[in-house]
Amino acid sequence: MTVTTPALADLTTIRVGGVPDRLVAVDDRDALVAAVLEARDSGEDRLLLGGGSNTVASDDGFEGTVIHIRSRGVDRLPAPEGRVRLRVQAGEPWDDLVALTVGNGWSGIEALSGIPGSTGAAPVQNIGAYGQEIESALVGVEFLDDITGEEEYLSRAELGLGYRTSTLKRGRSGVVLSVDLELTDGTVPGALGAPLSAPVAYAQLADALGVPLGSRVPVAELRRAVLALRSSKGMVLDPADPDSVSSGSFFTNPIVSEQFARSLPAQAPRWPQDPLEPDTVLTIPLDGVHPMDVPPLAAAEYTVKLSAAWLIENAGIRRGFALPGSSAGISSKHTLAIVNRGGATGADVAQLASFIQARVQAEFGVVLQPEPVLVGLEL
Missing domain, CATH: 3.30.43.10 (Uridine Diphospho-n-acetylenolpyruvylglucosamine Reductase, domain 2)
Structure with missing residues (x-):
């Protein structure tokens, strides 16, 4: 055979x-x-x-x-009262894990529902969505070091996590064998009602749930809302949805200096980052605010996260766009996703991505960085 x-x-x-x-x-x-x-x-x-x-x-x-x-398995480890600690094998599908935790009333990764891929890849990328990142629940990983050939344990601090990055993504060679997470147990004795989510930290999600930012809702309700939002953008794998034939968001949201952000059009979305905690979004509106009015540190010390989707759309690239003769195109539901419309090649995808980069750079002076791993391809 x-x-x-x-x-x-x-x-x-x-x-x-x-x-x-x-x-x-x-x-x-x-x-x-x-x-x-x-x-x-x-x-x-x-x-x-x-x-x-x-x-x-x-x-x-x-x-x-x-x-x-394709290694699978989720084991429960000893944890403090009111907490749940899990050891998850690297090949465990991420959303299967989230569904398991939500089904058990454990909160901490519910806003990461619907993200495709495996659990071992999650800390490499420090996956995040709707105001939540794996970093907030991560304890550490079992890791096989390529240089020494030895297995070791890397704590969250040792992973150097940042916005869609880690020391593993930045070049530390090896493989994640398993991932340890610590979650809140919403089923502890004395808890009233349905297990609650972590505080809602993303405005679009809060609006979908009809609650103020910072609210806590039943964890299963939050998962349903996230899956609905992601599905509306073609970001949940669905054989019936051609917009889901993608690698998710193709570009990361760029982080620029506060001074550079002020050179962009006033309507460009932006989120100030805490200079002491670079991955923490502050609730300081920059539009129409004088630099001297930004507390508590000098404005020059702030960095600002921009919306890659807004930059792409306002560089003249709309949903559904494709280069002539190419089978790769922009999703009809979300500007950040490049989709395979059927028969696309890797070269088709890279060509479209390079075109997007060039248009955004020419229009706004921002070089978008790809989020997926490119194998044998360059932008």
Whole structure:
């Protein structure tokens, strides 16, 4: 019997990518360790692939070994009263994990509902949505270091988490074997009513729920609202929705100096970042505010997060846009997503992304950075 190696197009959510030289599927932690060490010792190139939601690959294939991480399992660890600590294997699908926690009345990652991909990739990217990031619940990860070949435990502080980044994304070579999370147990004795979510920290989500910012709602209700919002943007994988054939948000929201932000049109959305806690959004409105009125530090010390979607739209690129003759296009529901309309190549996706970058840079002087991992492709 002939065994055919699947193409990366079959293993990624945007459905592009050629056939790798070799693909190894690993179904447990020990097999993952063995596969990574074997690839390391052979000296060949290696690509780690989980759910394939954050990977855009060339159709030329991959010259090396693709390690497809499929290890599953969620174990409960000892934790302080009122808290729940979980150890989650790297290949556990992220949204399956969120559904499990919400179903048990545990809060802390419910706003991250609907994000595709595997749990092991979540801390690498410090995934976030609707005012919540994995960092707030993360304890640490079991990690296999490529250089030493040794397994070690990296705490949250050692991971150097930031906006969609970590030391692992910035170049520390190795693989996450499992992830430890600590959540709030809303089912502890004495709790009244349905288990509640963490405070709602995103205006659009608060509006969808009909509550003020900072409110807590039943955790299952918050998950339903998040899934509905993400579905309306084509950001939940759905075989019936062609706008979900993507890698999610293709560009990160740029973070610029406060001074540069003031050079942009007044209507450009912006969120000041706390200079002492760079990933914390402040509630200081910048529009129409004199720099001397921004407390408590000098305005020059602030950085500002911009909306990549707004920049793209106002550079003249609308939902549904595609370059002539290309099968890659902008989602009809969300400007940040590049979708495969059927038969697109990795080169098609990269060409459109490069075009978007050039238009935004020419119009606003901002260079958008891609969020997914590009394999054999450059912008």
